[in-house]
Amino acid sequence: MRRLILSLATLFASPAFAEGFDRPIPQAQSATAEFWYALACIALVASMVAVQRLISRR
DSSP states (O other): OHHHHHHHHHHHTSGGGOOOOOOOOOOOOOHHHHHHHHHHHHHHHHHHHHHHHHHHHO
């Protein structure tokens, strides 16, 4: 029984059955995604300016 399990494990673990790794290809951003990213960046900068002004008044 051990020989059968060992031979099956050797057979199924051989690299001949292994599939090569295919790297995922990154997708380009759409114009809509770039617009929302730009809007989020502007909102972040505006909020940082607002926080800085609030802190400097105290």
